Amino acid sequence: MHFSLMQWLFLGSAALSVALAGVILVVVLHSKRRSEFPIFLAYCGSYILIVLVGWSVFLFGPCDQYKRVYWTVSIVYMALEFGVMYEIFRNALKHYSALVDLGKMLFTWAAVFLLVTATITAFATSGPSASKLGAAFAVVERSMRLMECGLLMLFFFFEKRLGLSWRNPNVSIALGLGTTASVDLIASYLNTRFPNMATSWGLINSSVLTGILAWWCYCLAARQSEPIVATAPSRLVLQRWNETLVGDGYANGAIASASAESFLPGIEKTVDKVLARKFAN
Secondary structure (H helix, E strand, O other), X not given: OOOOHHHHHHHHHHHHHHHHHHHHHHHHHOOHHHOOOHHHHHHHHHHHHHHHHHHHHHHHOOOHHHHHHHHHHHHHHHHHHHHHHHHHHHHHOOOOHHHHHHHHHHHHXXXXXXXXXXXXXXXXXXXXXXHHHHHHHXXXXXXXXXXXXXXXXXXXXXXXXXXXOOOOHHHHHHHHHHHHHHHHHHHXXXXXXXXXXXXXXXXXXXXXXXXXXXXXXXXXXXXXXXXXXXXXXXXXXXXXXXXXXXXXOOOOOHHHHOOHHHHHHHHHHHHHHHHHHHHHO
């Protein structure tokens, strides 16, 4: 079987990324972080599986069985990627229980919104089932990329306030997701403007992902000390939010179980209280 140079580069990049993902699995499974990143472990495992399925389609040609397996793994992979975002958010803010509950509620509503959007897109798309599924998947994927960019910005602005470094596993995973999401969005845009260079954009995207996997290997293998929750001025904003939410009863699952009608007015009052405490100090 004869391959072009670009195809060999794609295969080499894919093989290296699979190897790096395997190293991440081994490192996390043999460390104390196994219970800290269960969703991330499943995410890396599903990535290996989806690449292997893609290899099978590329080497032996597409067939109905491969397509079904590919779509199934892709949907699971996307769901796990969403779970990884919540997992690192929860780990980074574990000292602020009320903020974790708030984040859980927001991620739940975001998941419902993505599901509803995908369903509407599928019904609104004409053509066979594969086209409907592809359109729904594309909408969810694009929305996920924007969320990952937002998560990257969150850690970029609050990294020092949380007492974390860029080599901390939670921050490094957020950095990786945000970077790959940004590159993927840029590559998608450039692909529409310069379709004759689609292979080059795909190779760049694959190379960036391989570099991110290598960065994750380094950060997960390095020793990291636990962040210390202090009363430094740079962290007061997080403490004000957490204490105000706890004082209003939004903790220990109360946020996640609150209805939209009762939750939104309560959060509005909480914002007013946080701002009042800020100016009072």
